[in-house]
Amino acid sequence: MTEDGLRIDRFLWFSRLARTRALAQKIAEKGHIRCAGRRIDRAHAVVRVGDVLSVPLPGGVRVLRIESLPQRRVPAKLVAEIYQPIESMDDGKR
Incomplete structure (x- = not known):
């Protein structure tokens, strides 16, 4: 972990958005993945508290705001x- 951020793959794994760190690396x-509107294409990209992520997962795209960085x-x-979930891209489609 950096001084004020965390690698995206570690964040996905630590926050249970990915089952394994290897899977989190592949997703990244x-x-x-979009972080504050910019495309993330590497596992070592840093995320910070307050960042808004758009993460495609098997159940649909999840949009969330990072509230804290787990150790x-x-x-x-x-x-x-x-x-904190902001919205889900599949809301209202059912």
């Missing part, structure tokens, strides 16, 4: 402290 390197993988019940 595909280039489909390690958090239990599922504490995920709400890590990020």
Whole structure:
């Protein structure tokens, strides 16, 4: 972890958006994640508190605001402290 940020792959894994760190790296390197509107195409891109991420996942695209940077993988019940969902791109389609 840097002084005020965290690698995107570690953030995805720590916040339980990806099952493994290897999967988190693949998700980041595909280039489909957006952070504050800019395309992320490398696993070592840094995210910070307050950043808004758009992350494509199997259940649909999730848009979320980072609330805190975890030091390690958090239990599922504490995920709400890590990020706040803003919207889901598949809302209203059903």
